[in-house]
Amino acid sequence: MSQAEPIKNDLLASALDIADMGIGIIPLWWPNGGICACPKGAECSSPAKHPMTTNGLKDGTTDPKVITRWWDRWPNANVGLITGGEIDVIDVDGAIPTYQQLVKDVGIPEHVAMVVTGRGDGGMHVYCSPGGNKTIPSGKHGLPDKIEMKGAGAYVVCPPSRHISGGTYTYIVPITGQIHGDVPLHKWLADMDAEPAPVVPLRPSMNEAMPLASTNVDAYRDAVIRAATDAVLLAGEGGRWTALATVAIPKICRGIAGGLIEQSIGIYALESAAGQAGLHRDEINRISSLVNIMLSQGINEPIYPPVDTNAATDSWLLSLPKDEAGALPEEYMEAAKTERTTWWPIELGPVLRGEVTEKPPEYLTLTDGKPLFYAGKVNGIIGESESGKTWIALHAVAQTLAANGTVLYMDFEDTAAGIVSRLKSLGVDKFDGLTYMSPDEGFGTMAKLDLSETLTTHQPDLVILDGFNAAMNVLGLDINSNNDATTFAQLLLKPVAATGVCLIYVDHVPKSKDARGKGGIGAQAKRAMTTGCTVGVQVLDPFGRGSVGRLALSVDKDRSGHVRGYCSDAKNLGTMVLNSDKTSGNIEVQFFAFDAGAIKNATSNSHRDAILEVLGTHPKGLNQGEIVVLLRAAGHTISSDLQAPTFQGLAFDQMIVRNNNLWQLNTGELGADDDD
Numbered sequence: 001m002s003q004a005e006p007i008k009n010d011l012l013a014s015a016l017d018i019a020d021m022g023i024g025i026i027p028l029w030w031p032n033g034g035i036c037a038c039p040k041g042a043e044c045s046s047p048a049k050h051p052m053t054t055n056g057l058k059d060g061t062t063d064p065k066v067i068t069r070w071w072d073r074w075p076n077a078n079v080g081l082i083t084g085g086e087i088d089v090i091d092v093d094g095a096i097p098t099y100q101q102l103v104k105d106v107g108i109p110e111h112v113a114m115v116v117t118g119r120g121d122g123g124m125h126v127y128c129s130p131g132g133n134k135t136i137p138s139g140k141h142g143l144p145d146k147i148e149m150k151g152a153g154a155y156v157v158c159p160p161s162r163h164i165s166g167g168t169y170t171y172i173v174p175i176t177g178q179i180h181g182d183v184p185l186h187k188w189l190a191d192m193d194a195e196p197a198p199v200v201p202l203r204p205s206m207n208e209a210m211p212l213a214s215t216n217v218d219a220y221r222d223a224v225i226r227a228a229t230d231a232v233l234l235a236g237e238g239g240r241w242t243a244l245a246t247v248a249i250p251k252i253c254r255g256i257a258g259g260l261i262e263q264s265i266g267i268y269a270l271e272s273a274a275g276q277a278g279l280h281r282d283e284i285n286r287i288s289s290l291v292n293i294m295l296s297q298g299i300n301e302p303i304y305p306p307v308d309t310n311a312a313t314d315s316w317l318l319s320l321p322k323d324e325a326g327a328l329p330e331e332y333m334e335a336a337k338t339e340r341t342t343w344w345p346i347e348l349g350p351v352l353r354g355e356v357t358e359k360p361p362e363y364l365t366l367t368d369g370k371p372l373f374y375a376g377k378v379n380g381i382i383g384e385s386e387s388g389k390t391w392i393a394l395h396a397v398a399q400t401l402a403a404n405g406t407v408l409y410m411d412f413e414d415t416a417a418g419i420v421s422r423l424k425s426l427g428v429d430k431f432d433g434l435t436y437m438s439p440d441e442g443f444g445t446m447a448k449l450d451l452s453e454t455l456t457t458h459q460p461d462l463v464i465l466d467g468f469n470a471a472m473n474v475l476g477l478d479i480n481s482n483n484d485a486t487t488f489a490q491l492l493l494k495p496v497a498a499t500g501v502c503l504i505y506v507d508h509v510p511k512s513k514d515a516r517g518k519g520g521i522g523a524q525a526k527r528a529m530t531t532g533c534t535v536g537v538q539v540l541d542p543f544g545r546g547s548v549g550r551l552a553l554s555v556d557k558d559r560s561g562h563v564r565g566y567c568s569d570a571k572n573l574g575t576m577v578l579n580s581d582k583t584s585g586n587i588e589v590q591f592f593a594f595d596a597g598a599i600k601n602a603t604s605n606s607h608r609d610a611i612l613e614v615l616g617t618h619p620k621g622l623n624q625g626e627i628v629v630l631l632r633a634a635g636h637t638i639s640s641d642l643q644a645p646t647f648q649g650l651a652f653d654q655m656i657v658r659n660n661n662l663w664q665l666n667t668g669e670l671g672a673d674d675d676d
């Protein structure tokens, strides 16, 4: 890809011009050699059209500093113009003859710009301005053929972006600053007998004056909608839901009952205000049912369209009967009760319909083919320092890279050289997919932008955060505070996982036995914020160059239960054996799953003496897989199936199984201290 025109960039100039008109801009991926420049390349389903930033439309801005920064970094990025509010677009998607027929029948819609899109077979965008602070919701609205409206909640690719087919988006009627007319696009839609398109008032700017007297009934409708939505927008953080439930919804319902407000418009306005006020998606989703409940309860004081449309809307508003706060129907108040927390039951409908499925874990596959860590979730590896946690994380990295996946390693503990050399010893020879960072400053605005850009451009499948406490220190958070641990998760862990990556943090627990486990400092908060699986690590044999290290892995937390399902006791996974070659330094990783049942159910004996002998030489204990390996090494023929009655007839009282699946000789004094 050529980094053309570093100084004069037409794409940047266009983006800045449009932003200057108060229209939001987002950077889009661009065509590169006939395919999308995004990591999916030829596989991309929306080539050169989809947003580059993590939050898509929500990242839209009119801030020239941010926009300049985007095009400094991505000089070839296409320009996305956010529709709704100032500009709505009639998207004539390769249906120009149909559009021409429409124009013949009902006339040209009043427009503020017109664009031929870059597609070879003819596409056109007609930019309209439905009147400041109004929009037509995106959709078909009965438009024929492939024509559709792009309004609220959408964007268009605008000039001089390049189309994937090689063409350039070009103005045939250039956009100017004169976009704030009251162009009755909805009338054009009505004229052509399309479905009546609702024109919806958007959130007015906070300090915008109420519309003055008008002969247009719509102005009174808009005044009621604004009064209702302002109540939500101006309410403080804790009061937004209350304002919505006790002021905004009742007021809109009064307007609906009086025939002033169309129900769909009222709901749309409430939902968009709630969204802008930052209410949760689940709360926004409750709005329409609350409106229905409210209407079904009967409205005492409907708001009717004004008889005298010469009155100023604000004095008309004041003349209306007051909202009857406190006199809202009981059933409605019950339904609206309170801003829900995560203690509120989750709507199971989509789950039951199979629309939401808990995906099984996909990362860090054990030797027996079972992965431990979940994509889109916060996962963890916890253990004492020097317990080999990082080796486990690096094993996951090595596997992901070997499968042509991408990895972001956020290192708060080691150095790039250290991580790369350890990965090499694990057999990694291809580092294309690896991105490494070593953050050493607070998580301010620029840091957030850098991380967001990294996630966007490298699109990691797996993110390792090594280690938890060091990262909290860097962010200026107190590792001894449960609150700060939660803050850390909200600030960094959850947003990163929300991009769909598998995030694994590596966390030390204190060496001291007393401070460990559930009582450990910050441990509760860390457990609570783990949305995927946390694996606990205990050292059985310490690992070093030229030696064999053994780590016992157990499930500390597993929210969706797939990983616990692997364990015969829902707890112990098995032993990871790291075998370092003295001369080459190469490390072989093997995993032996725990299966208590196979031994416990055994009834007769063919290898009993051998097993007891092997156990006698390994006082720290062995798991079943290891016993099999050692028996084979000693020349015994053992079934390849570990579930088979390999241990038939074991003298059970001569052996004891300890925590972490370890079988030991029963000398009668075990179990007192199984930690070191």
Ligand SMILES: [Zn+2]
Binding pocket: 029, 036, 037, 038, 039, 040, 041, 044, 045, 046, 047, 048, 049, 050
């Ligand atoms: Zn793409």
